[in-house]
Amino acid sequence: MALGLSACHPGEQPGRAALPSAASASAASAAASTAAAVERLPPSLDGIALAAPDASAVRQPSSPQAWGGARSGRETTLSDRVVDYQIEAKLDPEAHTIEGKQRLSWRNRSAVPVRSVYLHLYLNAFEGEGSTFMSEQRRLGFSFRSEVPVKKGDWGFIELKKVQQAGVAVPWHFVQPDGGPATDRTVVRLDLPQAVAPGGSTTLDIDFFDQLPRVLARTGYFGSFHLVGQWFPKIAVLELPGERGATAPRWNAHEFHLHSEFYADFGSYDVRIDVPDGYTVGATGELQGEPKKQGGRVVHHFVQGDVHDFAWTADKRFAPPLKAIYEGEGSPKVQVQVLYPPEYAHNAPVVLKATLDALAWFSRTLGPYPYRTVTAVVPPFNAKEAGGMEYPTFFTADSYADQTPGTLAHFGQEFVTIHEFGHGYFYGILASNEFEEPFLDEGLNEFWDQRMIHARGQRASVTTAALKRLGVGTTVDVFEAERLGAGLKDPPDGLGQNSWHRHSSGSYGSVYSRTATVLRDLEAQIGREKLELAFKTYYQRWKFRHPSTADLREVLAEVSGQPALVQRLFEQHIYAAARSMTGSRASRAWRSCLCWACSSGLMAGAASWTKMPVQSRSTRCAHSGRRIIQRLPRPRKRRTRRRARPWPSPGPSPTARPWCCAGTVWLCRRPCACALPTAAWRRCAGTTSSPGPASAGSSRPRPCPPSWTPSASTTWT
Ligand SMILES: [Zn+2]
Numbered sequence: 042m043a044l045g046l047s048a049c050h051p052g053e054q055p056g057r058a059a060l061p062s063a064a065s066a067s068a069a070s071a072a073a074s075t076a077a078a079v080e081r082l083p084p085s086l087d088g089i090a091l092a093a094p095d096a097s098a099v100r101q102p103s104s105p106q107a108w109g110g111a112r113s114g115r116e117t118t119l120s121d122r123v124v125d126y127q128i129e130a131k132l133d134p135e136a137h138t139i140e141g142k143q144r145l146s147w148r149n150r151s152a153v154p155v156r157s158v159y160l161h162l163y164l165n166a167f168e169g170e171g172s173t174f175m176s177e178q179r180r181l182g183f184s185f186r187s188e189v190p191v192k193k194g195d196w197g198f199i200e201l202k203k204v205q206q207a208g209v210a211v212p213w214h215f216v217q218p219d220g221g222p223a224t225d226r227t228v229v230r231l232d233l234p235q236a237v238a239p240g241g242s243t244t245l246d247i248d249f250f251d252q253l254p255r256v257l258a259r260t261g262y263f264g265s266f267h268l269v270g271q272w273f274p275k276i277a278v279l280e281l282p283g284e285r286g287a288t289a290p291r292w293n294a295h296e297f298h299l300h301s302e303f304y305a306d307f308g309s310y311d312v313r314i315d316v317p318d319g320y321t322v323g324a325t326g327e328l329q330g331e332p333k334k335q336g337g338r339v340v341h342h343f344v345q346g347d348v349h350d351f352a353w354t355a356d357k358r359f360a361p362p363l364k365a366i367y368e369g370e371g372s373p374k375v376q377v378q379v380l381y382p383p384e385y386a387h388n389a390p391v392v393l394k395a396t397l398d399a400l401a402w403f404s405r406t407l408g409p410y411p412y413r414t415v416t417a418v419v420p421p422f423n424a425k426e427a428g429g430m431e432y433p434t435f436f437t438a439d440s441y442a443d444q445t446p447g448t449l450a451h452f453g454q455e456f457v458t459i460h461e462f463g464h465g466y467f468y469g470i471l472a473s474n475e476f477e478e479p480f481l482d483e484g485l486n487e488f489w490d491q492r493m494i495h496a497r498g499q500r501a502s503v504t505t506a507a508l509k510r511l512g513v514g515t516t517v518d519v520f521e522a523e524r525l526g527a528g529l530k531d532p533p534d535g536l537g538q539n540s541w542h543r544h545s546s547g548s549y550g551s552v553y554s555r556t557a558t559v560l561r562d563l564e565a566q567i568g569r570e571k572l573e574l575a576f577k578t579y580y581q582r583w584k585f586r587h588p589s590t591a592d593l594r595e596v597l598a599e600v601s602g603q604p605a606l607v608q609r610l611f612e613q614h615i616y617a618a619a620r621s622m623t624g625s626r627a628s629r630a631w632r633s634c635l636c637w638a639c640s641s642g643l644m645a646g647a648a649s650w651t652k653m654p655v656q657s658r659s660t661r662c663a664h665s666g667r668r669i670i671q672r673l674p675r676p677r678k679r680r681t682r683r684r685a686r687p688w689p690s691p692g693p694s695p696t697a698r699p700w701c702c703a704g705t706v707w708l709c710r711r712p713c714a715c716a717l718p719t720a721a722w723r724r725c726a727g728t729t730s731s732p733g734p735a736s737a738g739s740s741r742p743r744p745c746p747p748s749w750t751p752s753a754s755t756t757w758t
Contacts (some may be wrong), residue, residue, distance in 0.1 A: 098537030171224030197254030484556020
């Protein structure tokens with residue numbers, strides 16, 4: 042494993058006076074790759090390795106005993122708790138800072154003594170241009186949502202002030218497990234004075250200081266609004282053999298990447314939040330009694346067990362919360378509240394109803410909701426970067442100026458709410474590793490959200506209030522909309538890739554839509570009942586246990602009774618990263634397949650359908666049920682005659698590809714990766730002729746060159 046590592050003086054964090062500039066960050070990045078940089082950091086004290094940067098798309102199923110074994114519901118706690126956090130946080134809403142004191146207890150589940158542990162310091166992604174997060178945004182041209190510019194004074198960071206184990210100072214070193222720039226300080230290694238014995242626990246006393254950024258990438262402030270996420274030193278996960286493909290104990294810690302979300306152990310959180318009087322506070326978990334007032338400040342005390350993160354919000358502009366109670370079979374009584382600013386009061390009822398609807402759907406189709414609270418937050422004007430983010434029992438919805446029913450804005454708010462609540466199951470309770478296997482959370486959640494909307498007969502509204510008044514009320518089937526979002530113009534990353542080895546932001550985004558589309562196709566092939574039973578089984582078997590890609594695959598194969606079909610689907614779509622194209626090569630191959638038809642948005646959706654398993658002998662589209670218009674392979678003798686012509690190499694994936702849109706499917710006989718010029722492809726698409734360079738402009742039907750002719754047994758991957 043090649044690691045890019047850097048070190049500061051043990052027990053000391055570099056000052057914040059001179060945040061690294063882009064130029065210095067680049068230079069530092071280069072320096073990080075030198076052997077000298079590696080040599081400066083002493084090895085961990087126990088020799089336990091970090092998970093490799095590309096530890097994704099797990100193929101080996103986890104053992105039945107993984108994560109303490111399946112939860113029967115008869116245990117004293119919902120999860121096999123590993124961590125315990127007791128935190129006191131004092132907010133200065135004028136300076137947007139937090140003084141924090143944290144007592145962290147961690148249990149060593151392994152059979153070996155542990156001397157070095159790793160903490161995530163996520164807020165340091167926003168301390169300057171030198172972080173991995175900002176480097177990826179700048180260097181790769183990736184973007185995050187609104188790409189809100191960070192100006193002077195907008196940066197944020199977290200600083201360790203003190204770390205002690207049993208009263209003894211603990212030295213620390215910043216590390217870059219994924220080989221990011223040496224200026225990235227989002228992961229820190231603590232070298233403990235005392236080893237943590239196998240099965241034993243240790244307690245660390247940590248003082249820290251947060252400077253929140255101007256709201257950016259799910260955390261920060263705007264005016265008096267504060268969304269406080271990824272804000273405390275958070276210990277990484279020590280994975281054991283038999284868990285997510287690990288063969289020896291390994292630390293699963295990664296730098297904070299642009300598109301990456303999170304992964305952590307289950308445990309309990311006891312958090313006291315100290316804010317000025319007049320601020321409304323919402324947070325993960327249950328409020329313990331009435332908030333305590335003293336000296337113009339108020340302390341809110343929240344407790345929640347069996348979760349793996351804690352986030353909160355504070356604003357003096359929040360209107361009185363909108364509240365409701367959910368009661369469902371198998372669930373405790375759930376208190377639901379929506380916090381919202383006055384300018385978006387009309388959003389609150391939409392968010393509340395969608396949350397209650399989602400509670401009912403997920404409880405019925407996956408399993409009862411196990412917590413007693415749900416808090417949804419509507420971000421204020423100018424804080425859109427805080428919207429659409431999930432935390433345990435707490436999430437942010439979106440903010441819209443208009444909420445006229447039957448419009449895109451209204452549907453958008455409903456969908457975001459359902460989606461963020463749904464994360465409470467896939468990210469919250471199943472707790473997949475979002476660093477390495479984001480499709481297990483984002484993709485599966487997207488699929489289940491759309492099934493909910495589809496099941497209640499709802500379609501996506503794509504009109505505005507003004508157009509609606511004119512009588513334009515266009516709607517789209519939600520799974521058709523997913524296909525639109527899975528356009529092939531994005532390079533073809535495998536869905537099982539980690540969250541940062543991506544060809545583009547759009548390619549990462551297709552984790553949502555392509556997963557939903559692929560699973561919709563699977564449902565069409567195995568039937569609704571088996572698909573629903575498989576997801577219920579997956580949830581019951583793996584709740585509170587961090588399942589991997591292989592664990593999902595095994596459940597689908599077992600319950601569907603069609604292991605070959607499931608295996609093929611996973612090889613084609615989930616593990617497809619094994620093709621390991623470089624970005625430029627993938628893009629070039631992709632462009633060669635963009636015909637006139639799929640260059641428009643609608644047809645881009647049609648192109649996405651080509652990611653479906655090829656059903657070249659089927660006469661019906663598995664998705665729409667409509668008739669497929671297809672052309673069969675040409676006679677072999679014609680291929681032979683053409684083989685003598687010089688022609689560009691076909692690339693690695695010759696195949697028959699169905700082009701489906703509005704119920705019509707053309708079987709394109711052109712290999713996807715043929716690297717032919719786009720112009721030649723345009724002349725060919727959707728016609729009965731396949732003109733090569735010699736026939737440019739000719740309308741006379743001509744046979745395809747041999748390299749375009751698919752093998753009957755070849756499938757598109
Ligand atoms: Zn999501």
